[in-house]
Amino acid sequence: MLSERRLEVLRAIVQDYVGTEEPVGSKALTERHKLGVSPATVRNDMAVLEDEGFIAQPHTSAGRIPTDKGYRLFVDKLAGVKPLSSPERRAIQNFMDGAVDLDDVVARTVRLLAQLTRQVAVVQYPSLTRSTVRHVELLSLAPARLMLVLITDTGRVEQRMIDCPAPFGETSLADLRARLNSRVVGRRFADVPQLVQDLPESFDKEDRGTVSTVLSTLLETLVEETEERLMIGGTANLTRFGHDFPLTIRPVLEALEEQVVLLKLLGEATDSGMTVRIGHENAHEGLSSTSVVAVGYGSGDEAVAKLGVVGPTRMDYPGTMGAVRAVARYVGQILAES
Amino acid sequence: MLSERRLEVLRAIVQDYVGTEEPVGSKALTERHKLGVSPATVRNDMAVLEDEGFIAQPHTSAGRIPTDKGYRLFVDKLAGVKPLSSPERRAIQNFMDGAVDLDDVVARTVRLLAQLTRQVAVVQYPSLTRSTVRHVELLSLAPARLMLVLITDTGRVEQRMIDCPAPFGETSLADLRARLNSRVVGRRFADVPQLVQDLPESFDKEDRGTVSTVLSTLLETLVEETEERLMIGGTANLTRFGHDFPLTIRPVLEALEEQVVLLKLLGEATDSGMTVRIGHENAHEGLSSTSVVAVGYGSGDEAVAKLGVVGPTRMDYPGTMGAVRAVARYVGQILAES
DNA sequence: TGCTGGCACTCCCCCGCAGTGAGTGCCAGA
DNA sequence: TCTGGCACTCACTGCGGGGGAGTGCCAGCA
Numbered sequence: 001m002l003s004e005r006r007l008e009v010l011r012a013i014v015q016d017y018v019g020t021e022e023p024v025g026s027k028a029l030t031e032r033h034k035l036g037v038s039p040a041t042v043r044n045d046m047a048v049l050e051d052e053g054f055i056a057q058p059h060t061s062a063g064r065i066p067t068d069k070g071y072r073l074f075v076d077k078l079a080g081v082k083p084l085s086s087p088e089r090r091a092i093q094n095f096m097d098g099a100v101d102l103d104d105v106v107a108r109t110v111r112l113l114a115q116l117t118r119q120v121a122v123v124q125y126p127s128l129t130r131s132t133v134r135h136v137e138l139l140s141l142a143p144a145r146l147m148l149v150l151i152t153d154t155g156r157v158e159q160r161m162i163d164c165p166a167p168f169g170e171t172s173l174a175d176l177r178a179r180l181n182s183r184v185v186g187r188r189f190a191d192v193p194q195l196v197q198d199l200p201e202s203f204d205k206e207d208r209g210t211v212s213t214v215l216s217t218l219l220e221t222l223v224e225e226t227e228e229r230l231m232i233g234g235t236a237n238l239t240r241f242g243h244d245f246p247l248t249i250r251p252v253l254e255a256l257e258e259q260v261v262l263l264k265l266l267g268e269a270t271d272s273g274m275t276v277r278i279g280h281e282n283a284h285e286g287l288s289s290t291s292v293v294a295v296g297y298g299s300g301d302e303a304v305a306k307l308g309v310v311g312p313t314r315m316d317y318p319g320t321m322g323a324v325r326a327v328a329r330y331v332g333q334i335l336a337e338s
Numbered sequence: 339m340l341s342e343r344r345l346e347v348l349r350a351i352v353q354d355y356v357g358t359e360e361p362v363g364s365k366a367l368t369e370r371h372k373l374g375v376s377p378a379t380v381r382n383d384m385a386v387l388e389d390e391g392f393i394a395q396p397h398t399s400a401g402r403i404p405t406d407k408g409y410r411l412f413v414d415k416l417a418g419v420k421p422l423s424s425p426e427r428r429a430i431q432n433f434m435d436g437a438v439d440l441d442d443v444v445a446r447t448v449r450l451l452a453q454l455t456r457q458v459a460v461v462q463y464p465s466l467t468r469s470t471v472r473h474v475e476l477l478s479l480a481p482a483r484l485m486l487v488l489i490t491d492t493g494r495v496e497q498r499m500i501d502c503p504a505p506f507g508e509t510s511l512a513d514l515r516a517r518l519n520s521r522v523v524g525r526r527f528a529d530v531p532q533l534v535q536d537l538p539e540s541f542d543k544e545d546r547g548t549v550s551t552v553l554s555t556l557l558e559t560l561v562e563e564t565e566e567r568l569m570i571g572g573t574a575n576l577t578r579f580g581h582d583f584p585l586t587i588r589p590v591l592e593a594l595e596e597q598v599v600l601l602k603l604l605g606e607a608t609d610s611g612m613t614v615r616i617g618h619e620n621a622h623e624g625l626s627s628t629s630v631v632a633v634g635y636g637s638g639d640e641a642v643a644k645l646g647v648v649g650p651t652r653m654d655y656p657g658t659m660g661a662v663r664a665v666a667r668y669v670g671q672i673l674a675e676s
Numbered sequence: 677t678g679c680t681g682g683c684a685c686t687c688c689c690c691c692g693c694a695g696t697g698a699g700t701g702c703c704a705g706a
Numbered sequence: 707t708c709t710g711g712c713a714c715t716c717a718c719t720g721c722g723g724g725g726g727a728g729t730g731c732c733a734g735c736a
Contacts, residue, residue, distance in 0.1 A: 025729085027728075038680050038681075039681095039728095040681070041679055043728090043729070046729090047730080059687065059688070060685095060687060060688095060728090060729070061685080061727070061729055062688075062727080063727080063729095135477050135485070137477060139473050139489070141472065141473065147489065149495065151485065151487075151497070155497075155499075157495055159495045161493075229441070234595070235594075235595065236592040236595055239587060239591065250577040253574035253576070256573075257571060257574055361699090363698065364700080365698080366698090375709090376709055376710075377710095378710070378711090379707085379708055382707095384700090385701080395699090396717095397715090397717070398699090398714095398715055399700055399715045400700085400716080401698080401699065
């Protein structure tokens with residue numbers, strides 16, 4: 001096991017490297033941190049840390065740089081989550097208050113996160129799977145054309161057109177609307193299928209086809225929308241990435257355009273608590289020099305979606321984690337209120 | 339006025355520069371284009387073109403590069419709109435078919451445009467101002483809590499929560515819903531305010547407050563949503579921008595994050611036909627080395643929103659314009675069908 | 677055993693330099 | 707008005723040497 005001081009050296013290396021973006025040498029370390037030992041000793045420690053794979057040097061006779069493994073240790077053992085300053089807290093409030101729409105909430109969250117962390121922010125729309133039905137509305141647009149509107153407890157609205165096999169009267173429509181709502185309102189989406197499965201039977205024969213169509217569209221919507229949408233922002237922060245631009249930034253931008261990739265990225269985050277994926281820990285290879293900090297957020301005690309940031313492995317982990325957590329909490333509150 | 343041949347030289351310069359990304363010299367020009375004259379003659383022409391401000395040289399003894407003014411002339415006089423190849427047309431169809439949602443249509447359009455032009459694509463959601471009301475729905479969520487849902491002919495749905503000043507009965511609600519719809523369905527959003535203005539008077543005194551609240555929320559929604567939403571994609575294509583990355587790409591990414599800027603950009607495009615803004619013609623200075631090609635699209639004969647691409651001034655104008663126009667038309671068709 | 681100072685060594689980085697070649701401008705002649 | 711020829715400019719490349727930051731190792735000391 002690594003001695004206390006060696007861990008301290010690693011911490012110092014990470015902090016300095018994050019600050020300066022340059023390999024850090026033994027002399028500079030002793031000058032900027034009160035380690036109480038000489039550069040030579042630090043050099044020995046560094047040799048050990050390098051043997052263990054926590055740091056590396058770009059080339060002989062250069063300073064050291066933390067490896068993914070080094071950052072991992074730093075995050076797990078050496079770094080806390082830095083709480084936000086109170087001006088920052090106030091900024092969050094100012095920024096988020098005044099959001100009306102769910103869209104608006106998500107959009108503001110993205111901007112806020114990007115601004116606070118100076119990195120790329122990713123926010124997933126509240127998921128349908130875990131949320132509950134607030135209301136189902138059926139509108140008649142034409143004799144054999146309906147519109148289905150689904151409203152969730154998180155304020156999300158989905159709509160679908162339905163072409164009916166046969167004309168559907170206003171009274172039948174009102175009937176279906178009422179029965180549908182009485183069964184599913186307040187229930188979880190996952191439970192809906194079995195709750196409505198026997199509904200067609202209670203209708204006249206001529207209406208059954210339409211009722212079935214409506215129901216299957218409803219169920220389809222549930223399934224389809226489990227594929228989540230998300231919003232990203234702060235991509236301009238990618239330009240602060242490093243010196244060797246094109247090669248680094250390109251794959252990241254490409255990955256960010258692939259919703260699927262991002263969703264998987266966020267999805268990997270465990271439900272409870274914050275997840276940090278560092279460099280190669282990310283499955284996607286375009287993101288091998290980035291870290292992802294993600295956390296779930298929700299209107300109640302339960303996470304309905306996730307949000308996080310994507311940035312260079314060389315990032316300020318404590319600060320980033322603090323910002324992500326704070327924002328997630330605040331968004332959760334907002335959702336709970338509405 | 340410039341002679342025929344000089345224009346031809348300009349065209350050749352633009353084409354070569356767009357292809358190679360390198361300043362083009364007189365010798366290379368005569369080799370790659372059948373101008374029928376010697377390099378020396380071309381040099382003289384170039385001198386004239388430079389005097390007139392159509393081309394410039396990065397430094398003495400380098401080849402020439404088109405200026406914004408040069409591109410402008412090229413676009414106005416020398417370049418047509420290149421129609422898409424039939425494989426490309428088929429690609430559009432394959433790509434767009436199967437879109438269900440309005441969201442989906444917009445998302446697919448963005449990806450398609452980005453892919454076809456290999457540039458950054460921007461698509462504005464169909465605007466509410468010009469579209470018409472398909473349906474207004476009122477749902478009672480709690481005794482004194484309503485949800486207003488607004489559905490447009492372009493398939494867009496907006497919803498708002500309403501806290502009522504007083505409880506509102508189901509019959510009153512049905513009544514309001516019916517009267518509201520009978521007045522506004524099929525009408526343009528711009529006309530709605532005057533169509534509903536006397537509606538509260540026809541209700542019982544106790545309900546008037548609520549009716550007014552509902553109406554003002556409706557009108558607010560119309561106004562608010564005139565601030566359009568939009569979707570962008572293909573930012574990874576920015577990496578093909580040039581060699582001097584950070585400085586070029588950064589302001590562009592920043593500009594792209596500012597919806598306001600983008601909306602203004604698209605807004606500047608005239609209603610009819612395609613608009614090309616080259617380099618400094620764009621008001622926003624972060625975009626001074628980019629060009630914007632935009633065009634309106636709509637479900638009928640009238641444009642309801644705009645779409646376009648943002649790319650380096652050094653872009654393939656005919657091809658880009660062709661792709662933008664084709665996509666706009668196709669999206670228009672899709673909207674008309676649904 | 678662990679820490680320290682000293683010392684030789686290794687490379688990266690920066691700078692100046694000359695050679696190369698593409699491209700230009702100008703001029704005299706067809 | 708076009709053309710070939712010619713001198714000139716200047717970015718780009720490759721090379722070599724000094725400077726410096728940093729390392730690894732070793733011998734001495736608590």
